[in-house]
Amino acid sequence: MGNFFKMIVICFTIISFTNIxxxxxxxxxxxxxxxxxxxxxxxxxxxxxxxxKGGPDIAVTNYPYGDYLxxxxxxxxxxxxxxxxxxxxxxxxxxxxEYLEDLTPYCEKEWGxxxxxxxxxxxxxxxxxxxxxxxxPQVMSAAGALWYNQTILDQYNLSVxxxxxxxxxxxxxxxxxxxxxxxxxxxxxxxxxDMFIGIANELDPGVIYEAEAGNASWTHxxxxxxxxxxxEMFSNGIMQEGALGNSQYPDTHxxxxxxxxxxxxxxxxxxxxxxxxxxxxxxxxxxxxxxxxKYGITGxxxxxxxxxxxxxxxxxxxxxxxxxxxxxxDEAWKALKIIIEDLQPTYARDLWxxxxxGVPFDMSDATSDFAKAALEYELGxxxxxxxxxxxxxxxxxxxxxxxxxxxxxxxxxxxxxxxxVEEASQSVKR
Amino acid sequence: MFKxxxxxxDVIYILPAFIFITIFFFYPIGYxxxxxxxxxxxxxxxxxxxxxxxxxxxxxxxxxLKSLINQFLWGxxxxxxxxxxxxxxxxxLRSQARFKIIYKLIFxxxxxxxxxxxxxxxxxxxxxxxxxxxxxxxxxxxxxxxHPWLGDPNTAxxxxxxxxxxxxxxxxxxxYHAGMTQINEELYESARIDGANLFAIxxxxxxxxxxxTHIALLILGVIGTLKTFDIIYLTTKGGPARSxxxxxxxxxxxxIMEFKASYASTMALMIVVIALxxxxxxxxGYNRK
Numbered sequence: 001m002g003n004f005f006k007m008i009v010i011c012f013t014i015i016s017f018t019n020i021x022x023x024x025x026x027x028x029x030x031x032x033x034x035x036x037x038x039x040x041x042x043x044x045x046x047x048x049x050x051x052x053k054g055g056p057d058i059a060v061t062n063y064p065y066g067d068y069l070x071x072x073x074x075x076x077x078x079x080x081x082x083x084x085x086x087x088x089x090x091x092x093x094x095x096x097x098e099y100l101e102d103l104t105p106y107c108e109k110e111w112g113x114x115x116x117x118x119x120x121x122x123x124x125x126x127x128x129x130x131x132x133x134x135x136x137p138q139v140m141s142a143a144g145a146l147w148y149n150q151t152i153l154d155q156y157n158l159s160v161x162x163x164x165x166x167x168x169x170x171x172x173x174x175x176x177x178x179x180x181x182x183x184x185x186x187x188x189x190x191x192x193x194d195m196f197i198g199i200a201n202e203l204d205p206g207v208i209y210e211a212e213a214g215n216a217s218w219t220h221x222x223x224x225x226x227x228x229x230x231x232e233m234f235s236n237g238i239m240q241e242g243a244l245g246n247s248q249y250p251d252t253h254x255x256x257x258x259x260x261x262x263x264x265x266x267x268x269x270x271x272x273x274x275x276x277x278x279x280x281x282x283x284x285x286x287x288x289x290x291x292x293x294k295y296g297i298t299g300x301x302x303x304x305x306x307x308x309x310x311x312x313x314x315x316x317x318x319x320x321x322x323x324x325x326x327x328x329x330d331e332a333w334k335a336l337k338i339i340i341e342d343l344q345p346t347y348a349r350d351l352w353x354x355x356x357x358g359v360p361f362d363m364s365d366a367t368s369d370f371a372k373a374a375l376e377y378e379l380g381x382x383x384x385x386x387x388x389x390x391x392x393x394x395x396x397x398x399x400x401x402x403x404x405x406x407x408x409x410x411x412x413x414x415x416x417x418x419x420x421v422e423e424a425s426q427s428v429k430r
Numbered sequence: 431m432f433k434x435x436x437x438x439x440d441v442i443y444i445l446p447a448f449i450f451i452t453i454f455f456f457y458p459i460g461y462x463x464x465x466x467x468x469x470x471x472x473x474x475x476x477x478x479x480x481x482x483x484x485x486x487x488x489x490x491x492x493x494x495l496k497s498l499i500n501q502f503l504w505g506x507x508x509x510x511x512x513x514x515x516x517x518x519x520x521x522x523l524r525s526q527a528r529f530k531i532i533y534k535l536i537f538x539x540x541x542x543x544x545x546x547x548x549x550x551x552x553x554x555x556x557x558x559x560x561x562x563x564x565x566x567x568x569x570x571x572x573x574x575x576x577h578p579w580l581g582d583p584n585t586a587x588x589x590x591x592x593x594x595x596x597x598x599x600x601x602x603x604x605x606y607h608a609g610m611t612q613i614n615e616e617l618y619e620s621a622r623i624d625g626a627n628l629f630a631i632x633x634x635x636x637x638x639x640x641x642x643t644h645i646a647l648l649i650l651g652v653i654g655t656l657k658t659f660d661i662i663y664l665t666t667k668g669g670p671a672r673s674x675x676x677x678x679x680x681x682x683x684x685x686i687m688e689f690k691a692s693y694a695s696t697m698a699l700m701i702v703v704i705a706l707x708x709x710x711x712x713x714x715g716y717n718r719k
Binding site for chain 2: 066069070073076077091095096098099180186187188240241242243244245246251255260394395397398402405406408409411
């Protein structure tokens with residue numbers, strides 16, 4: 001009798017495990033957009049909305065970015081990848097394209113032949129590799145904006161810089177008063193790329209993308225000038241001293257948000273922590289300040305003399321692909337559809353830029369009318385955005401990062417640096 | 431097959447270790463050796479055979495050379511400093527100082543802190559604008575000495591060396607302290623009767639008799655240097671301008687960030703070769719009379 005009972009228990013256990021294995025969708029990511037569980041075991045943020053939408057059971061594994069890259073690589077080549085995985089567009093997603101399901105048939109079945117109209121075009125372009133739709137963009141991130149602290153500027157009777165000379169002048173005036181004018185985490189390559197793309201697109205829009213594609217040289221006059229201006233920022237007073245030792249997060253973010261720096265370059269992903277009551281509360285608690293500042297957003301100052309500030313450029317912040325070897329594709333698609341489409345209002349509530357058309361920012365938790373005005377202005381800039389953030393080729397990315405640091409420390413001239421990038425570009429197999 | 435039962439028993443004893451080492455040491459090394467002859471992103475099912483191209487690239491790679499130089503400087507300065515300071519602290523504590531236990535705890539405490547915490551703390555201390563070091567210098571009117579310690583390629587590596595020395599000197603101290611307890615007290619007494627001062631005792635008794643400890647610390651130090659990754663990655667990420675790049679961080683960048691698994695494997699293999707050569711030299715030095 002005892003053995004019979006044990007057999008029944010074992011059978012039930014096996015059956016229940018089999019059912020879990022069949023129905024539960026697995027999703028790994030480095031930035032799960034709150035599709036997770038908090039430290040006390042409670043579902044949080046978008047996960048609550050996901051469940052409310054009737055999403056299939058989902059097991060979310062959130063990694064720090066570096067760990068995620070290693071885990072993804074290992075899981076993929078060992079055939080144990082999750083059903084859904086987050087990707088950064090550009091170099092990263094290109095490497096994994098062969099392992100990812102083509103999502104076009106799923107999209108056509110779900111949304112019809114004109115499904116692309118539902119998404120921002122720039123997002124879909126960057127998740128398409130050799131004609132195959134390898135992922136869908138969850139949210140977008142637009143960079144190339146100058147964030148400023150109006151409270152500090154008012155204190156010193158200064159205005160937001162509208163051109164290069166004003167940028168230098170305002171930064172130096174603040175510096176003379178013991179305040180950091182513009183703060184930048186030049187230790188981090190990603191924010192340096194943002195700055196370089198911003199300058200390059202302001203000087204001569206699109207040349208940088210032509211160079212990336214191999215249709216123009218990286219030693220093009222406008223790109224050399226962009227590199228030269230980047231280098232000048234370290235000696236003309238725009239950059240804070242020791243910028244190469246600072247990271248963008250947390251150093252610069254902390255310096256700016258807590259009122260120790262008047263300006264920084266940042267993007268839409270930072271909206272939540274600055275412009276919402278909930279996000280700012282977290283920033284204040286983390287950084288230990290209590291003052292309320294008036295934060296604003298504008299484009300990079302005019303550098304080509306046309307009187308207009310720089311335009312933003314955008315890429316999917318996170319895109320999600322489905323493993324081609326998943327044995328659970330129907331459920332995985334159901335989950336993906338909810339994460340991509342149904343949760344857009346949730347992301348918009350946290351002031352992420354939606355990847356789908358027609359989903360407005362939800363400013364109900366904005367800290368002030370000044371913050372709302374800044375967000376409205378940002379939205380206008382997003383509509384006028386030009387170009388992308390992410391590079392396709394890792395070699396070019398690395399070479400550009402090295403070039404920028406070498407120019408910043410004075411090891412290379414702008415031309416030498418761009419020659420180095422061009423050399424890397426020529427070694428790329430396109 | 432076996433001449434006697436004793437040989438068979440020997441093999442049985444060795445077998446578990448042999449299997450373990452084969453699976454976790456020889457196989458991975460063989461694997462990375464194999465893929466070092468290919469061009470491969472570490473992900474794709476397709477690899478392209480390129481022969482010795484990765485090795486040729488390694489020996490002409492200026493960043494790899496810079497990383498090796500950085501690592502060499504790091505090894506020499508940090509290992510010798512930790513040994514010198516650790517020995518000094520052990521000698522001072524040998525005297526009849528009060529609160530010995532407290533001193534030992536204080537000396538050893540940094541050793542048990544996670545490297546991630548040390549990296550975070552020193553990152554804050556060295557910050558140019560809000561860091562404690564520059565604020566301290568300003569407060570004692572030494573403004574001219576304030577500096578972007580981690581933001582200047584001329585100082586970043588040395589600033590990180592100080593963090594490393596601070597953390598690991600306690601380990602050297604502990605080993606030297608343990609080693610000194612093994613030295614017969616009568617030797618010290620005899621030396622004192624013969625009129626030897628502290629310097630003579632250190633030079634003629636302590637340093638020679640602690641030779642096994644010196645060798646152990648050297649070997650551990652060299653291995654630690656070759657494995658150093660976290661403090662660099664968490665503070666400077668190898669910058670500014672590669673001034674703190676190590677082979678380990680460069681391998682991570684190439685293999686994980688740039689998807690050049692085969693070239694990263696080539697560099698990893700080079701680290702194994704370097705570690706092997708250095709260890710053989712050290713063991714030979716130890717065995718020399």
